[in-house]
Amino acid sequence: MNFLTGITNLTSWMGNVIMPTLAALFFALGVLRYAHGQAHTYAPWAGFLCLMVSGVLRGIEKFAAQAAWNNPDLVWITLRGMVNWTCNVFLPVYAVLQLLHGVMLYAGIGHRIYAGGAWMRHFSAAALCLVLSGLLRLAEWFIAQGLGGIS
């Protein structure tokens, strides 16, 4: 028994076993909060992040491996990589999401349709409760598709 093996296995167990299991809990929490008309968007994002723990770590490792380990510029290069990725990869994807959100709001979805009528929120919450397993599998499929990178 040595310390390095212990924390390696602890990290691997938490990242690859516990967090993906908790993802389902956060998706369920999102549905429950949605059904009660509370802020719910953070919960599915937390579920996605639980499924992406390894990917996030591999991403940061990629940023931190752009130069030799003893290169003093590595700190700056890592920070630059993270800023570059945030501005040139994440923000364009987020822009698409915002456009979609804007179109939905313009169409009245989330404003005149579901928030204006609680009955519709409850019906859609019931539907989400029944398809939660499918949604989780869909999220896992998206994460698995991302293993090979975005083509």
Place this chain on the structure above:
Amino acid sequence: MSAFANDTVIFVNTFVIGRLVPVLAAWMVLRSVIDWSEGYTPLASILCAMFLLAIPASAALLQSWNDGTRFGTAAVLEGAWTYTASRIMPIAAGLAVIGAVVNFAFGRPAIRLIGSAATFLTVSALWRLVVSMM
């Protein structure tokens, strides 16, 4: 005198390492559960339990860093730094990412832990950067 030394070695190996340390590690696991129930992180107690269980291996590791010269103390410290920066810190980065996701899920600050993960992975370069600034 050799008999006393022999008795001490037997006492440490059979009683302290063999019996006492595993029990203390088990208590640390229990303490981690209590820490969690009180709203504190259980990670510190879990790591303490792992460190206790790994005392023989850690002692052997420390001895392997001692080059037996008059600079042995510095050699052990150098070995500990290299081991920490090259082996422990990348694993700590993984734990920091997990902590960031958990913090995000519970509405607590998460960006600081993502930055910590990046820093853990570049700690050697950070050291070189500080040296190059001097």
